[in-house]
Amino acid sequence: xxxxxxxxxxxxxxxxxxxxxxxxxxxxxxxxxxxxxxxxxxxxxxxxxxxxxxxxxxxxxxxxxxxxxxxxxxxxxxxxxxxxxxxxxxxxxxxxxxxxxxxxxxxxxxxxxxxxxxxxxxxxxxxxxxxxxxxxxxxxxxxxxxxxxxxxxxxxxxxxxxxxxxxxxxxxxxxxxxxxxxxxxxxxxxxxxxxxxxxxxxxxxxxxxxxxxxxxxxxxxxxxxxxxxxxxxxxxxx
Amino acid sequence: xxxxxxxxxxxxxxxxxxxxxxxxxxxxxxxxxxxxxxxxxxxxxxxxxxxxxxxxxxxxxxxxxxxxxxxxxxxxxxxxxxxxxxxxxxxxxxxxxxxxxxxxxxxxxxxxxxxxxxxxxxxxxxxxxxxxxxxxxxxxxxxxxxxxxxxxxxxxxxxxxxxxxxxxxxxxxxxxxxxxxxxxxxxxxxxxxxxxxxxxxxxxxxxxxxxxxxxxxxxxxxxxxxxxxxxxxxxxxxxxxxxxxxxxxxxxxxxxxxxxxxxxxxxxxxxxxxxxxxxxxxxxxxxxxxxxxxxxxxxxxxxxxxxxxxxxxxxxxxxxxxxxxxxxxxxxxxxxxxxxxxxxxxxxxxxxxxxxxxxxxxxxxxx
Numbered sequence: 001x002x003x004x005x006x007x008x009x010x011x012x013x014x015x016x017x018x019x020x021x022x023x024x025x026x027x028x029x030x031x032x033x034x035x036x037x038x039x040x041x042x043x044x045x046x047x048x049x050x051x052x053x054x055x056x057x058x059x060x061x062x063x064x065x066x067x068x069x070x071x072x073x074x075x076x077x078x079x080x081x082x083x084x085x086x087x088x089x090x091x092x093x094x095x096x097x098x099x100x101x102x103x104x105x106x107x108x109x110x111x112x113x114x115x116x117x118x119x120x121x122x123x124x125x126x127x128x129x130x131x132x133x134x135x136x137x138x139x140x141x142x143x144x145x146x147x148x149x150x151x152x153x154x155x156x157x158x159x160x161x162x163x164x165x166x167x168x169x170x171x172x173x174x175x176x177x178x179x180x181x182x183x184x185x186x187x188x189x190x191x192x193x194x195x196x197x198x199x200x201x202x203x204x205x206x207x208x209x210x211x212x213x214x215x216x217x218x219x220x221x222x223x224x225x226x227x228x229x230x231x232x233x234x235x236x237x238x
Numbered sequence: 239x240x241x242x243x244x245x246x247x248x249x250x251x252x253x254x255x256x257x258x259x260x261x262x263x264x265x266x267x268x269x270x271x272x273x274x275x276x277x278x279x280x281x282x283x284x285x286x287x288x289x290x291x292x293x294x295x296x297x298x299x300x301x302x303x304x305x306x307x308x309x310x311x312x313x314x315x316x317x318x319x320x321x322x323x324x325x326x327x328x329x330x331x332x333x334x335x336x337x338x339x340x341x342x343x344x345x346x347x348x349x350x351x352x353x354x355x356x357x358x359x360x361x362x363x364x365x366x367x368x369x370x371x372x373x374x375x376x377x378x379x380x381x382x383x384x385x386x387x388x389x390x391x392x393x394x395x396x397x398x399x400x401x402x403x404x405x406x407x408x409x410x411x412x413x414x415x416x417x418x419x420x421x422x423x424x425x426x427x428x429x430x431x432x433x434x435x436x437x438x439x440x441x442x443x444x445x446x447x448x449x450x451x452x453x454x455x456x457x458x459x460x461x462x463x464x465x466x467x468x469x470x471x472x473x474x475x476x477x478x479x480x481x482x483x484x485x486x487x488x489x490x491x492x493x494x495x496x497x498x499x500x501x502x503x504x505x506x507x508x509x510x511x512x513x514x515x516x517x518x519x520x521x522x523x524x525x526x527x528x529x530x531x532x533x534x535x536x537x538x539x540x541x542x543x544x545x546x547x548x549x550x551x552x553x554x555x556x557x558x559x560x561x562x563x564x565x566x567x568x569x570x571x572x573x574x575x576x577x578x579x580x581x582x583x584x585x586x587x588x589x590x591x592x593x594x595x596x597x598x599x600x601x602x603x604x605x
Binding site: 089107133136137139155158159160161162164165168169 | 520522524525526554556558560565567569590592595597599
């Protein structure tokens with residue numbers, strides 16, 4: 001049997017922490033193990049290496065939005081799954097742009113949180129309906145260009161269909177539906193701010209055949225690109 | 239004067255008719271009156287050629303003035319330029335006439351005066367008065383230069399009286415007619431406004447009546463049946479009918495509010511009854527949604543009511559901006575297919591059943 005994925009919950013409301021822990025416990029195959037809980041981010045900064053594979057991060061801690069702390073967590077080697085009551089598309093987009101692996105709204109937690117954590121541990125994309133909504137809503141000039149099929153799959157998924165039903169509707173297999181949605185997510189990993197977590201997602205997407213390297217058009221700002229270089233290119237050729 | 243008041247636009251047709259009348263009068267005077275006098279006395283002038291040339295200058299001034307007036311492009315500069323050319327031609331013609339016979343053979347005073355009336359007609363009255371006075375003074379000066387006798391002065395006053403008097407009378411008449419036309423147009427506009435208000439009231443009344451009819455058709459019989467005891471509130475079918483009617487009533491109330499996002503508002507109202515029944519309804523939007531016209535909204539909310547009534551425990555409604563329109567989708571555990579309204583008002587409806595879950599989508603195209 002595989003080692004369970006270790007997870008750390010950062011949440012300021014004990015009731016919510018307890019709820020998340022119960023979802024983790026109720027997974028029949030016990031694929032996730034809760035190793036630590038924290039009520040804020042202070043304890044994490046002192047540690048040398050990551051203490052868990054994945055962090056479940058509540059985006060609002062003590063009344064403050066902490067999307068801006070995600071890059072530091074990612075830099076410390078954590079994979080971040082954001083878990084929030086804020087489903088505003090702009091906040092979802094900022095969360096992803098800052099390097100979070102996935103976004104799960106509180107309403108989606110029961111059905112999606114454990115799966116999102118497992119996908120994140122593997123650096124695989126996991127697109128919740130609220131994340132699909134934010135991608136459909138995205139009007140920023142630097143947004144990635146999605147194909148008609150990708151948009152349609154995202155739309156039907158956002159509407160609430162199961163992936164199998166989306167496949168029936170589009171006359172494609174369920175696997176292809178996942179492929180389209182994952183590819184749309186991977187395109188987002190190639191845009192905006194540079195983060196090691198986004199590179200990891202891209203590398204895995206290329207390895208899995210979700211996206212081809214030439215399908216990735218980075219929209220990163222020139223200033224950043226010159227300073228840091230598009231890191232995913234080096235990682236991809238390893 | 240480029241800004242055109244609505245009233246001015248409506249009285250414009252009358253003003254144009256008055257202008258045309260003045261043009262005909264001025265041109266007729268210059269051709270028949272002045273031209274006739276000129277030909278009649280052709281042997282009396284020192285140089286008939288010079289008088290003819292001045293007549294032509296005046297004719298050109300009248301033509302230019304008429305065109306500018308009819309086009310509505312007469313500025314104060316061009317108006318006064320035409321008037322002063324006419325004045326100069328008139329004075330030159332008078333000065334070149336034989337001294338003793340100046341008033342007797344003069345053809346130009348009248349023409350110049352009428353030209354002034356033509357181009358200064360719709361300017362301040364003082365401008366026309368100043369022009370006519372300047373013309374009288376110029377002619378009198380020529381007379382005085384030639385040697386002014388008492389009989390000459392009497393003749394001058396006589397010509398002044400009937401020529402300038404006529405011109406002032408015509409200008410004042412047109413002015414009065416302009417005002418009358420303005421009043422008539424304003425009155426017509428008031429009447430038009432009143433008619434428009436009445437028409438709007440009628441539309442509102444019709445909309446209310448239509449809603450009342452909808453209730454009469456569907457809700458009233460149900461209430462009547464329950465009152466008569468023929469419909470049993472314990473019967474699930476009767477309860478479903480009640481739920482539909484309650485949702486429709488809420489929608490009818492929501493329809494009154496024409497606000498951006500009316501559709502979302504009406505869908506919330508339609509969902510209210512299902513929520514009271516214990517169905518968890520979530521409504522989400524994606525993208526910048528276009529405004530959907532009222533009748534198309536009615537088709538969409540009808541579909542929503544049908545689906546929400548059939549939903550057992552949960553329903554998800556999403557509104558997403560798509561190319562050229564909006565896609566409103568419903569996913570609900572209805573158990574079986576639901577009879578949905580036919581495509582109408584630019585709304586196309588599709589559905590797919592997967593086990594107990596129904597997916598339906600209403601697409602409204604803005605084109």
